[in-house]
Amino acid sequence: MRATDTIFALSSGAPPAAISVMRMSGPGAFAAVEALAGRVPEPRRASLAVLRDSKGEELDRALVLTFPGPNSATGEDLAELHLHGGKAVVRAVEAALTALPGLRRAEAGEFTRRAFLNGRMDLNEAEGLADLLSAETEWQRRAAGAMMGGAFTRRIEAWRQEALALSALTEAEIDFSDEGDVETQNKDTITTGCICLHDAIDRLVKSPGVEKLRDGLRIVLGGPPNSGKSTLLNALVARDAAIVSDIAGTTRDVIEVPVSIDGIAFLFLDTAGLRDETDDRIEAIGIERTKAAMDNADIILWLGEEGTGPDHPHLIEVEAKSDDPTRKRKGSHALTVSAVADEGMTNLIVVLTETAKALLPPPDQFAVNARQRTLLAQTASGLLEAAESHDWLIIAEHLRQARLTLDALTGRAHTEDLLDTLFARFCVGK
Known part of the structure; x- marks a missing residue:
């Protein structure tokens, strides 16, 4: 996968259907629209166009929409062709797109992966979207919607800011511990803050998970x-x-x-x-x-x-x-x-x-998965060790590790293997 490629895929259900939606994303998306439709319509307005292949043969009469990046679903130029949903129509348009230079078929989850890499969603929202797409019950739908809506991410960010404030106090002690008697007061503040933050995270770790x-x-x-x-x-x-x-x-x-x-x-x-x-x-x-x-x-x-x-x-x-x-x-x-x-x-x-x-987790609240629970448990453990330590350097290190695990939750810190595993759960057009 290369981020500079322009990708395309059928994003709607398998034909035959009333409408089939073909998505394109990448630097050549609008050029592909112009090649097939003869023009690039005004952004975010559906426009009727006759689609033709490189020989001028009519493929379909379709609605064309364009979404310039970075304010698009993927964070890059994105276009949609709303086709008549027959199998032959879809195959013909796919063949015409394949023949254009610089275009290739998308891989599983590649549209969503680009949205993540371009900052349009974080890792938790992507996981929530994957759960939403596979939801079969009402409780599954609600929990996935809460995760995808960013409620969990907002809570993580609040915890991260608290950990950052505690780290700042700790660094101040390391730098100025020989200037007066503020050490005891700051130590109590840091200890209390670490324990309160630990308890809040530990409650979520022990709550019912999304697996159920x-x-x-x-x-x-x-x-x-x-x-x-x-x-x-x-x-x-x-x-x-x-x-x-x-x-x-x-x-x-x-x-x-x-x-x-x-x-x-x-x-x-x-x-x-x-x-x-x-x-x-x-x-x-x-x-x-x-x-x-x-x-x-x-x-x-x-x-x-x-x-x-x-x-x-x-x-x-x-x-x-x-x-x-x-x-x-x-x-x-x-x-x-x-x-x-x-x-x-x-x-x-x-x-x-x-x-x-x-x-089960309440249907109107998010529920964490195994990956999230593991990282939350590591964060809570580090905060507890920071609260129990009397060495400023050790406290600072535990708080730093806590911030890193919180960053891993949202995807600020991630590995390619993790992304490969996550986005492989998606269908090709998502």
């Missing part, structure tokens, strides 16, 4: 054989995802079924029935996998005998098969359901979603 929004909360259905797990799973996901049978041990492996309920992504896991002993080696492996699934569960729906489930902070006792008079009864706090008779299912879903909301 993106991958879905893991809901494990557990209990002994024939307790109704598979029947309940099928009712929750509204399809026959698991085999239902009266034969004990029918489910041998963990069955994963993703589904969205009330705008929240869930991953339901049907598991092998738990029992103390079995002579079936395959069933024994299934039981071990069930235990492993429960260890990694966000919520467990326990269909076994009351009080015999695993020790888990979010275990929900479920009295299944409420239509069966021979079922084992549970206490009043258990949820009574019948997947067959559709009894108690609405209440179960309400309890599930309310429990899930407590495990």
